[in-house]
Amino acid sequence: MDNFPGKAIDILLVEDNPGDVRLAQEALKESKIKNQLFIVEDGVEAMAFLRRQGNYNNVPRPDLILLDLNLPRKSGREVLAEVKQDEDLKRIPVVVLTVSRAEEDILKCYNNYANCYITKPLDFNQFMEITKSIEEFWLTIVKLPPK
C-alpha cells in the first residue's frame, strides 16, 4: 500500500497565513508518515517551486500539493489552472484546502481538475483529523503516478 517505503514524501503547502502554516505543521508532526513539508506563500512562488526556477532549482518534485485559494499575487485558482494545463505537472494531486464554502469556488476547482476540495474546519481537532485523512488517503491508499 505504501507508495514510498522508507522514503519521506514531499508535500508542497501553498498558504499565506502563518497561523494556518503552523497548524498544518503541527498536524503533520503527529503524522505516522515520514514527510517533508515545503511552504510557499503565494501563487507566483508556488509556480516557481514547481518549475524549479530561481531559488528553487534544487527542490524535489512534490508528491502532493495542498493549495489555499486566496493568495497574494497569483491566486490558488490560477495556480490550479496552470498546474492542470501543464503536461509535466498535471499528474501531481492537488488538494484544495480553503475557508471558502462558495458553490462557485467548489465547481470552478473541480472544473479545473482539482483532485479534491476541502473546507478548513473551525475546530482544531477536526483540522487534525482532516490532515490525517488527507495523508492516509493520498499517501498510502491511493496509488500515485511515478515521479
Added chain:
Amino acid sequence: MISEKKINPESMESTEKQNLEDTQRAVLNILDDFNTEKVRLEQTQRALLNILDDLNQSKEELMKAHDVLELRVKERTAELARSNAELEQFAYIASHDLQEPLRMVSSYVQLLTKRYKGKLDQDADDFIGFASEGALRMQRLINDLLAYSRVGTRGKSFEEVDLESVLAQALENLHLAIREKKAVITHDPLPKAYGDSGQLTQVFQNLIDNAIKFSSDKAPEVQISAKLEGNECVCSVKDNGIGIAPEFLNKLFLLFQRLHTRKEYPGTGLGLAICKRIVERHGGRIWVESQPGEGSSFYFRIPASQRSYYG
C-alpha cells in the same frame, strides 16, 4: 261651469276676449317659465361643464399622483433590493471575514489546551478555559447569525412537505440532547404542509431544543401536535418546563433576547428569532402560551397547501 252660464252674444264676445287674454297670459307665463327654465338649464350646463373641467383636472392630478406613486414604488423596490444585497453581503462577511480570525483563535486555544492544560498553573488553566469558552460562544453566534440572515436569501422554493419526516429529521438532529436530558418526546400524526422543508425542520428543531433546555427538575416531556384549520396548518410544541413570565412573552422572539444567564441556560438568543423569520417567510405567525412553572406551548401557523399559500 260654462254650461251653467246663460248664453248671451255680448257676454260671449267678452268671454271670448277674456279667454284669449287668459290664454295669452298663460302662454306668456309658459314662455316666462321656459325662459327661466332655459336660464336654469344654461346654469346647469355651465355647472356641468365646470364639473367636467374639475373632473378632468382631478383625473390629471390622479394620473400625476399615480406616476409619483409608481416612481416611489420603484424607488422603494430598489431600496429593498439594495438592503437585501447588503444583508447578503453581511452574511458573506460574517461567514468569511469573521470566521477566518475566529478559526485562528479557537484552533490555537485548542492547541494550548491540548499541550499545556495542567502543566502550567491554575491561573493559566482558568485563562485558557475562558478563552476557549469565548471562542466557542462566538462560533455559535456567528453560525446563528448566518442562519438568521440566510432565511430570506438562501431559502429554497416551497413545495409539499411531509411534516412527519420534517419532525423526524429535527429529532434526529437533536438525538444527543434528547438522550442526555432523558427527554420524552411524543407526537400526534402530522399532516402535510407547504413550505421549505429544511427551514421547517429548523423551526421544529429550535422549538424542541428550547423545550428540552428550559426544563424544570422533572425530566422534559415534549408533545408535538398539528391540526388543520381551513387551508392552514397550526403546529404546536408543548413542554412541562419552567414556563415564561407574562411580561416576557412578547419579547421572546426578538433578536438576541435572552431571559437567563448563560450559566443557567446557554444560548445565543437567536433561536426563536430565526423561527419567527422562517414562519413569516411562510406567510404565517408564531406565538406562545405559557405560565411560569406550568410549561410552555409554542404555536406556529403555516400554509397547508399551495392553494392556501397563494389564496
